[in-house]
Amino acid sequence: MLFNSYEFIFLFLPITFFIYFYLNSKKLTILSKIFLILSSLFFYSWWNIAYLPLILLSIIFNFFVGEYIYNKKYLLYIGVFFNLGLLGYFKYMDFFIENINFFTDYNLSLFHLALPLAISFYTFQQIAYLVDSYRGDTKEHNFLDYAVFVTFFPQLIAGPIVHHAEMMPQFNNSKNMIKNYRNIALGIFIFSIGLFKKVAIADSFAIFATQGFDVATSLNMIEAWLTSLSYTFQLYFDFSGYTDMAIGIALLFNIKLPINFNSPYKALSIQDFWRRWHITLSNFLKRYLYIPLGGNRVGETRIYFNLFLTFLLGGIWHGAGWTFVFWGVMHGTALALHKFWQKLRFKINFILAWFITFNFINISWVFFRAKEWEDAIKVLDGMFFGEIILPQILSSKLSFLSTGSEKWSSIFYSTPEVFIWIISGFILSLLFKNSMQLREKFIPTPFYMLWTILSLMSIFILYRKSEFIYFNF
Amino acid sequence: MKLKYKTYVRILFLMISTILFSYFIYSFYFIQNYPISITNRISFDAKIGFIKQNIDLTMIDTIIVGSSIGLNNVQGEALEKYSKEAKGVLNLSVYEATPPQIKQVLELIPLFPNLKRVIYSAQFSDFAYAGKLKDYNSKFIIDYISNNLSIKESVKFYFKSCQDIFFCIKRQWNWNREYQQSNHFTYLGFDKSGSVPLEIYGKDIIQSRWKNPHRDRQSIYAFRALDKITEDLKKKDINFIFVMQPYRQPLVKKYNHLKPTMQKFKQKVEVILSKNTGVFLDLHNMMNLQDEYFADRSHLNSKGSLISSKAIAEFLDKESKK
Numbered sequence: 001m002l003f004n005s006y007e008f009i010f011l012f013l014p015i016t017f018f019i020y021f022y023l024n025s026k027k028l029t030i031l032s033k034i035f036l037i038l039s040s041l042f043f044y045s046w047w048n049i050a051y052l053p054l055i056l057l058s059i060i061f062n063f064f065v066g067e068y069i070y071n072k073k074y075l076l077y078i079g080v081f082f083n084l085g086l087l088g089y090f091k092y093m094d095f096f097i098e099n100i101n102f103f104t105d106y107n108l109s110l111f112h113l114a115l116p117l118a119i120s121f122y123t124f125q126q127i128a129y130l131v132d133s134y135r136g137d138t139k140e141h142n143f144l145d146y147a148v149f150v151t152f153f154p155q156l157i158a159g160p161i162v163h164h165a166e167m168m169p170q171f172n173n174s175k176n177m178i179k180n181y182r183n184i185a186l187g188i189f190i191f192s193i194g195l196f197k198k199v200a201i202a203d204s205f206a207i208f209a210t211q212g213f214d215v216a217t218s219l220n221m222i223e224a225w226l227t228s229l230s231y232t233f234q235l236y237f238d239f240s241g242y243t244d245m246a247i248g249i250a251l252l253f254n255i256k257l258p259i260n261f262n263s264p265y266k267a268l269s270i271q272d273f274w275r276r277w278h279i280t281l282s283n284f285l286k287r288y289l290y291i292p293l294g295g296n297r298v299g300e301t302r303i304y305f306n307l308f309l310t311f312l313l314g315g316i317w318h319g320a321g322w323t324f325v326f327w328g329v330m331h332g333t334a335l336a337l338h339k340f341w342q343k344l345r346f347k348i349n350f351i352l353a354w355f356i357t358f359n360f361i362n363i364s365w366v367f368f369r370a371k372e373w374e375d376a377i378k379v380l381d382g383m384f385f386g387e388i389i390l391p392q393i394l395s396s397k398l399s400f401l402s403t404g405s406e407k408w409s410s411i412f413y414s415t416p417e418v419f420i421w422i423i424s425g426f427i428l429s430l431l432f433k434n435s436m437q438l439r440e441k442f443i444p445t446p447f448y449m450l451w452t453i454l455s456l457m458s459i460f461i462l463y464r465k466s467e468f469i470y471f472n473f
Numbered sequence: 474m475k476l477k478y479k480t481y482v483r484i485l486f487l488m489i490s491t492i493l494f495s496y497f498i499y500s501f502y503f504i505q506n507y508p509i510s511i512t513n514r515i516s517f518d519a520k521i522g523f524i525k526q527n528i529d530l531t532m533i534d535t536i537i538v539g540s541s542i543g544l545n546n547v548q549g550e551a552l553e554k555y556s557k558e559a560k561g562v563l564n565l566s567v568y569e570a571t572p573p574q575i576k577q578v579l580e581l582i583p584l585f586p587n588l589k590r591v592i593y594s595a596q597f598s599d600f601a602y603a604g605k606l607k608d609y610n611s612k613f614i615i616d617y618i619s620n621n622l623s624i625k626e627s628v629k630f631y632f633k634s635c636q637d638i639f640f641c642i643k644r645q646w647n648w649n650r651e652y653q654q655s656n657h658f659t660y661l662g663f664d665k666s667g668s669v670p671l672e673i674y675g676k677d678i679i680q681s682r683w684k685n686p687h688r689d690r691q692s693i694y695a696f697r698a699l700d701k702i703t704e705d706l707k708k709k710d711i712n713f714i715f716v717m718q719p720y721r722q723p724l725v726k727k728y729n730h731l732k733p734t735m736q737k738f739k740q741k742v743e744v745i746l747s748k749n750t751g752v753f754l755d756l757h758n759m760m761n762l763q764d765e766y767f768a769d770r771s772h773l774n775s776k777g778s779l780i781s782s783k784a785i786a787e788f789l790d791k792e793s794k795k
Contacts, residue, residue, distance in 0.1 A: 181479045181481070181482050182478045184478075184482050185478050185482050188482075443475055444475060444476045452485060460636075460639065463636040
């Protein structure tokens with residue numbers, strides 16, 4: 001079920017909300033948790049019930065391993081191997097076989113497995129649980145609490161990647177079992193912003209990005225930049241919109257999910273960017289990969305290597321494909337270079353720093369979005385070596401800038417508003433407060449009520465329903 | 474003005490409920506008064522609604538199809554009045570319909586159990602393009618018109634029709650401004666048979682449309698569609714009459730390409746008709762209409778379409794005696 005669907009907004013969410021709090025009001029706490037788990041599994045199964053047994057198996061296995069894992073290294077290995085094995089089998093098997101076939105004379109047949117929804121997210125959350133249980137850092141060992149922590153529907157599908165230590169206590173806090181009007185008001189406000197970001201903004205950018213990446217066979221320079229920028233903004237508004245909706249929905253249930261975005265396109269360095277973009281993933285990679293690899297406590301060369309490796313694996317986590325590997329390589333290299341740059345203690349003007357960072361991110365998203373290498377090369381070729389063909393509205397006055405003989409044409413001819421969207425994308429992501437900053441400012445006044453209502457009007461364009469990009473990872 | 478959170482949430486829900494309630498009220502009003510989106514053509518949507526509300530399907534023995542040349546140039550009511558043969562006429566024409574689209578429209582024939590003939594009213598310019606109607610589902614339209622949709626299908630359909638409220642508002646706005654003016658070429662005020670006689674005279678005439686002829690472009694796919702139409706009608710034992718409507722004579726005289734284009738067009742159509750079934754009626758040469766009957770180069774005004782309809786009625790009666 002999508003957050004941006006009628007069935008979710010008008011049926012699933014209100015029904016779950018009222019029954020959950022009704023059960024709690026009758027002091028049926030255990031029943032309310034069971035209800036929340038069943039609702040979340042129903043929410044999960046809405047797409048494809050075939051993978052319900054997989055998530056159930058994963059929850060049961062990890063919980064019971066977690067029970068006995070303390071100080072037992074072999075159980076940790078078994079647990080991590082099981083989780084990565086599932087992820088590897090469902091997500092990377094075909095990629096692996098394709099590469100074996102490519103580099104050898106074998107002709108192994110592909111499995112053509114559909115990626116179980118949310119597997120990348122719940123796998124990471126449960127690996128973290130196992131590692132912390134092994135270290136003795138987990139306190140709660142109640143199956144219901146554990147199952148609620150993993151399946152809680154607002155975060156189940158695409159994060160934020162929550163940590164058991166910040167989630168499980170919340171489900172046991174008796175204050176959270178009573179309807180809280182502040183959280184309801186705030187939750188609806190954050191949800192409405194997320195809905196608007198997704199439905200009104202991201203899905204509009206998606207039209208232009210799809211045109212450029214998937215439809216056009218070649219792109220001139222302006223078209224290529226419009227394409228890449230459209231995707232850069234689509235991805236941000238799509239994923240941060242989803243996260244806002246998840247945070248807002250969780251708040252209705254008095255659960256605080258961690259911040260996942262903090263105006264990432266305002267970043268002045270690649271390190272800064274990863275402190276602002278998909279923060280929960282960065283935290284996970286740092287805590288469970290970078291630090292165990294030695295973190296900053298090792299030699300300089302090893303630090304660079306650890307950074308590189310962490311982000312290479314981060315890239316692979318996003319998808320099974322060489323474009324994702326390359327995207328990880330780009331970010332790993334950039335972070336290592338940035339670390340080296342910091343050591344040299346050079347300073348650059350903040351506008352230049354922003355410019356370099358933003359463009360690096362924009363270019364790297366090309367590999368993230370492209371379905372094939374050829375698509376990425378097509379867009380990058382257009383961005384750097386394409387002909388300059390001006391838009392029709394400018395061509396008469398600025399024709400001397402054109403290097404091409406053709407008129408403004410093809411893909412964006414029918415959608416000249418792309419320029420307005422791109423400018424709006426910059427303004428919204430660079431000059432405005434983000435939703436988490438707005439959350440801090442929220443007070444129950446008619447102004448915020450009007451804002452909430454206007455954002456919620458996005459439900460009137462829900463007919464152009466589309467999935468969230470991060471559902472694929 | 475800071476409110477208590479409880480009060481804030483209550484007012485917020487009240488306002489959201491009011492908006493949603495207004496939305497449902499508006500949707501109901503829209504469904505009752507404006508063409509619901511079923512196809513990607515407002516004129517076809519309007520026609521479907523018109524048939525559902527006004528036409529006794531069992532009474533229809535004659536269908537007129539075509540583009541605006543069918544919609545504007547033939548008055549179904551006049552045809553009924555002047556013909557002894559055609560006693561139940563329905564104009565099923567759709568603005569800008571290409572021959573492949575006419576073929577799609579004719580998939581609705583099962584709606585009319587007593588249909589005897591189909592009249593295709595056209596001009597050579599109708600055969601310039603061969604686009605199709607997008608996402609066209611004739612079975613659904615047949616069920617919708619004949620009230621055979623299940624409750625689930627109906628709920629789904631009405632919900633889908635109004636879920637894009639901005640589209641509905643835009644359509645309502647355009648409907649009043651563009652489609653209800655009889656002196657506009659977009660007019661959709663149907664007479665009893667679904668025809669749209671134009672009241673375009675004098676200053677309402679658009680000079681560019683009046684003075685400039687159509688290009689000689691013809692699409693082979695358009696003729697193939699006509700071929701298929703006639704073939705299908707032959708199988709169903711339904712008579713087919715192809716009417717070539719008048720074109721402004723001064724233009725035919727002035728522009729050298731028009732006469733040969735029209736002759737070639739006529740020949741191609743006649744070949745198709747002789748191969749399958751059907752008769753050809755050349756109103757252009759037969760009537761030699763003066764400019765006072767034209768709304769532009771090829772569309773007739775209400776006076777012209779009346780004369781054209783009378784001529785078709787006479788032709789039908791003559792044909793029946795053969």
